[in-house]
Amino acid sequence: MNSPETPRLTRDDVAHVANLARLTLTDDELDAFTGQLADVLDHAADLEALDLDGVAPMANPFPLVNVLRTDTPVDHDVRDEVLAAAPSIEDEQFRVPPVLGEAP
């Protein structure tokens, strides 16, 4: 299905995605995952054999829309519990290491 000259997924692609996910992979792991992920993509590529003109992309496997709740507040009162579970807190807030740059 996949011609060897234009692989569906390269080792660089996997390294890029791993970096975005903040994962440090060894060379052996990169090789292994490149092969495994390529197999997953090949499996999904079976769909290309089907005529899908006029078939809308599926956003969710359940045939449901508009699952909504009313806008009624609940007092959860969980602050002390969740702060107690945090590695570091200060002034009732979560204390985190210095962050480089702005949120994207």
Added chain:
Amino acid sequence: MSDGMGERVSDAIVPGWEVVIGLEVHAELATATKLFSTARNEFGGDPNTNVDPVSLGLPGSLPVLNEKAVELAIRVGLALDCEIGRSVFARKNYFYPDMPKDFQISQYELPINGRGHLELPDGRTVGIERAHLEEDTGKSTHVGGGGRIHEAGHSLVDYNRAGVPLIEIVGAPDLRGPEDARAYVAELRAILVAIGASDGKMEEGSMRVDCNVSVRREGAAEFGTRCEIKNINSLRSLGRAIEYEARRQVDLIEAGEAVQQQTRHWNEDEGRTHTLRSKEEAYDYRYFPEPDLVPVDPSDEWIDEIRATLPALPRERRHRLAEAAGVDTAAAALTVERGMDDLAVDAIAAGADAARVLVHVDNNLADGAGRLTADAFAALVAMEVGGDLTATQAKTVLADLVASGGDPAAHAATHGFEAMDTGELESLVDRLIADHPDDWAGFVGGDDKERKKKSGFFVGQVMKATQGQADGRIVNELLERRAAGG
């Protein structure tokens, strides 16, 4: 790109260059709870009090969509004439401590509101590309280094805001200068407040503006490379940031360099923008459909129900007043902005002179109409136009009507305001002309400046002699008539 904007000459910041601006406005929706959980949506609470497992992104927690947030988003879509349809939530993946799940739930390929437009007070329209739902992030405070991000020792995170519903309104690149941008944001805010979707408070961060700016040589067909400016906290900052950024880009191009597409941060104190992110990879958000939420597909019946509850929008109110008063929509804008258009329209309908009504509303009713009724207002304007009250006296009576209501004639009588007989006024003017021959010569023979000065002198003398009872406009008419030999 859209209908009316092309005809206009831009207010050039740098001659020969055109600035192209597209704004992304985030507004917090006025719900009681968060977008996907029942924790309160409330500004200013103690840190981390309005949190729950969903807004903290705890394992096993699942989002459930807030019906009210969807309704408010549809209200925004209706007010901006957007196409409203089936929408799908998506995960926007990035790592930042203010986003505890390590992704933000937003809408990507299928937003709830598609293309629409907004009408500015002067009648021009600005395209809206989309207006989608997403959740807000928590709030980080950078400690140490004077609050500057780069030098901070550590950061503190409050998740009260995490998960608060936002509508992100993406405008088309139809704006051509700081004035356009400010007018657009002001109009958008007026709409959001009018329909009850948001309180629109920029100072509390419930309305935030990101600004895409590019420059091109005048007449160029292609857009230049744009930069996105964040951290704009007021309409004033918006104008300043656009001017700074446009000049920076023109300088770069004229020096033979290229503008890099990047996100820049507006620094209000330094009055400049600077770049914060360098890694190109940071833009790769790997959006994919949110598996924990099903699509939203509002029925036509629901949309119609919501439409039926919309109030008159600012643009409709401007058109109504403009038509009633025989002016253009720009001239009706201030009255509508102040919420005095119902009074003005009713007073005009009761027979009042439209021009006088607008003058009073825009200049003399800044603190509201109080107990003034449309009928009393119309009666007052009739007395003024009929010459029974001078402009100054009318203003005094108007203040009485605002404070205590009632009938303008009664208030005028209380003040002893009586119409001066025109014959009496004429003989007074003639006597003053005879008493001040040099001043009169100056009025008749002087240049514009001198003439103006002398007319001021004569009007002042008349006012003194009549204790302010005379109508300055009529005195000026008399002076003109005498000068012309009449």
